[in-house]
Amino acid sequence: PKYEEIVSIWPELEFVDIYGGEPLMIKQFKQLLEVSIKSGASKKQRLHFNTNGSLFPVDLIKLMHQFQEIIISLSIDDIKERFEIIRGGIWKEIDRNVDQFLSCDPNIFKVSALVTVSNLNVLYLDELISWGKHKNLPLTFNILVSPSYLAYNHVTQPVKELIIKKYQNHPDSRLKSIVDTVVKTQPIDGTKWVEQMVQLDLRRDQNMLSSHYDLALGMGYTNNTK
Secondary structure (H helix, E strand, C coil), X not given: CCHHHHHHHHHHCCEEEECXXXXXXXXXXXXXXXXXXHHXXXXXXXXXXXXXXXXXXXXXXXXXXXXXXXXEEEECCCCHHHHHHHHCCCHHHHHHHHHHHHCCCCCCEEEEEEEEECCCCHHHHHHHHHHHHHHCCCEEEEECCCCHHHCCCCCCHHHXXXXXXXXXXXXXXXXXXXXXXHHHCCCCCCHHHXXXXXXXXXXXXXXXXXXXXXXXXXHCCCCCCC
């Protein structure tokens, strides 16, 4: 539908799921929030959107405090340098923005992280869980299916052994479930994964060994790979 059509029905909507790109960069988003507030509809409206956490637009957040509920899913798959490799962006800014989202009125803002579980972060999920607990930020795991070469159980024998050793006695049931799946999965040849990572590293002028050392080494990525 055209923007004018959306505006015409917007005040009648009680729950809105907003998709991106990055929703907080959509120019018309602020206008739609203002339409709801002006019509009085905002007090009965619930909004949900995913964001990569790179932005905390103060003007939009101020408007959102006038809604019944704002549900925010932060796309965060890892922390620190590994986050920057997987998602791009600057981790210190992301971390600071997460704190700002969590400082919003908890009666209105329901903030959590949506974690896409892949073989890029499977060895480091325990660190992400610890970070989330420290922030009091709930984490929801979303299992990556495609592309298949990034599936969390699509790993070599050395990485399979690392996953099992690291998580088989971990108290978090999600990590134990990962172990249960990995145990039953045949290890793979890491050639395609390494090829893809080499291309990514060359494109971004980075090196997987600096951020994901255990994973990269276990998958067959070495300094001689390039």
